[in-house]
Amino acid sequence: MAETNSAAKDILAVRDLRILFPTRDGRDTVKAIDGMNFTVRAGETFGVIGESGSGKTTLGRALVSLIAPTDGEILHDGTNPASLRTGEFRKHRRDYQIIFQDPNAALNPRMTIIDSVIEPLEVMREGNDSSRRKRGVAALERVGLSPETAGRYPHQLSGGQKQRVNIARVLTLRPKVIVCDEVVAALDVSIRGDVLNLFTDLQREFGLTYVFITHDISVVSHVSDRVAVTYLGKLMELGPTEDVIEHPLHPYTRALLSAEPIPLPSSMRVDKRIILEGEIPSPVAPPSGCRFRTRCPSVQQRCAAEVPAWRELKPGHMVACHFASAEGPPPDNQDAPVAQQQQEEANEEV
Template sequence: MTGTDQPILETRALSKRFSIGTRFSSEGRRVVHAVDNVSLTVRRGETVGLVGESGCGKSTLARCLVRLYDITDGQLLFDGDDITAKSLAELRPVRRRLQMVFQDPSASLNPRRRVGDLVAEPLRVHAKLTSAGIRERVAELFDLVGLLPDHVGRYPHEFSGGQRQRVGIARAIALNPDLVVLDEPVSALDVSVQAQIVNLLADLQDKLKLTYIFIAHDLSVVRQVSTRIAVMYLGSIVEEGPSEEVFSAPAHPYSQALISAVPVVETTPSGRRKRIILSGDVPSPLKPPAGCRFHPRCPVAKDRCRTERPALVEHKSGRKVACHFPASV
C-alpha cells in the first residue's frame, strides 16, 4: 500500500538519553545516547522500515514513538498533535490510535491469563461495549488473525510462537488503530512462520487501512514489506528513501555494507555481489565518536568526517543521506 503526503506521525530532532550509575559509584553518573536527533515522517497508509545493527536504537525509538518512554529532547507529533510531553491521562485517547506489537510474543503476553482476556483488555479499558459486545469483538479479531474461536480460553504457553504473535497482533488492532509500530515482529519465529505473519500483516493493512513502522534486522523481510526505508546507526538515521532505491543503490557507506550482507542467489559469476566487511566494533553509545559517528568504521572517511557531524540532507532524488561524501543520489 502506498502512502499519501499527509503525515500521521512525525519526529523532530527526537532524542532519548538514559542515565546509568549513581553518585555513589566510582565513575559517577553516565549517559547513554540511545536515540539522537532523529527526524522522521510517516505518511498515512505506508510502511516505513527501520533497519540497523543490534543496539543501534531501533527498539528505543519505537518505545519513544508510542510514548512508552519519555522523550529527552525534540518533538513527537501524532496526526498534527504534539504528544511529546502529554500526561498519561492526556495520552489516553491517543492510545486507541497508536499501538505496538512487540518482538517476543512470549514475554509480551501475561502467562497467567487466557489469551481471550488479553485481547479483550484494551476493549474493556477504552471501548464502550457490553460484555456480549466484547466477546463478539474478540471472536472477530481471532478470525481476522487466523485463530480459532475455541482458542480464546487457552493460555499463552499452549500456543506456538507464531500463534502467540497472532494474539499480540489481535490485541494491537483491537481498537482499530491508525498506526501500528512493529518491533521486530518476526525475528523470534521460524522462516516459514515469518512468511505467514508477514502475509497476515499485509492483509490486515489492506483491510483495515493501517500504517506501519516495521522494525527489523532482516533486510530481506524489510524490503518485502516496506514503502520507505530508514537506516539507523548508533542512535541516528543515516539514510532514508524509497525502499527499492535504497536497496538498489544505497548512498551511505553503512547502508552499502548492510545491503551487501543480504544473501542473494548467484546465477552467474558476473552477478556476484561484493561483500563489504566493516572493521572494528560499533562504538559505545556512552561515548559516541566526534564528527560522523560512523567514521571509525567507514572505508571512505576523510579528515572532515572526524571533526564535523553530517546533517541528514535531502538530495534532488528525494533521498536523505547523512554523509559528507555520499554515493550518487
C-alpha cells in the first residue's frame, strides 16, 4: 500500500462514463457502466470491488483504452487518449497497461518466456535485439525469476511464475499506471500474498499507480489506499480503504463485508451477517431509482423513484444512498421483503 497523498495529481479522471453494448441478438443494450465519476491519484493503489456483473472488468479495460466510452471521458494525466493521433496514441498507451486474471492470457504457448517478455518492446521498436533481451532478463530477475526461466515455455512454469512473467512483460515498458484485473484470483491461495507483496515493492521502486480490480475484499484491504464499490454499472461507495471497510456507509458495502468469511481482521468484520439475497439483476434492464433496491434491506418507496445522489458524507468518503449518513448505513426497513426474509432466516438458525 502506498502512502496516501491527497495532494497528488490525478493520473486518471473518469467523467460521466457510460459504456453500453448491444446484446448478442442485437435487440437490447447492456448498460455495463452507467454514469461513473472518480479520479485516481498518481502513486496510489485504487481498489475497485464488486460482484461479477458489476461492470468492474469493463471499467478496467476502458481505463487502458481497450474499450472506448459510449459517453463521457477518461483522462490520462489530463489528456483524453481519444483525441490523440494514431502514432501519438501508440506512444501514450505504453504508460497505461493491464494485467489479466488468466496468467496465460498474454503468453503465447509457442514462444519462449524471454520472447514474450520483450514482445511489447519489439512492437514499440525500442532498442535492438540484444538490449531488449538484457532488459527482459533484468525484468524477469526483478520479479523473482531466474535467468534460466528466459529460455523456458509457458507450460513449464507454474501459475504464479506465469503471472510474474506477465508483470515483467509490463514492467519492460516502464508504465505509469497498471490496471490489475483479478491478478491473484487464479493463483493458489498460498502464493497470493507473495505476488501482492511483489506489486507493493514494485510500486515503491518505480512510483507506479495501480487500479486493483477484484471481487475479493481481503485483496483490497491488503493493497489499496482507496476503494470504490461497484454495483450494476454504478459506484455505490468510495473512500479511504480503512474507512470504507471499518465503517461502511452503504447497505451494499455492509452486505459485501458481512458475506466475507475470513481473513478480514476481527476489527473489520461486522457483527450481523447479512446475506445478499438473489442474483445481481440484469444490466440490460436494471432496477429504476437505486440499482441496489431489489436486494436492499433498508429500501423505502423513494428508492424506486429517485436515483440517489453521489454525496460526500465524510471527507473523501462518497456514497450513493438516499438514507445513509456519516454514522453508517440506514437501519433495515422491517417492511422491506429483503429484511423480512433475513429475519425469517435468522429465526430459523436460532
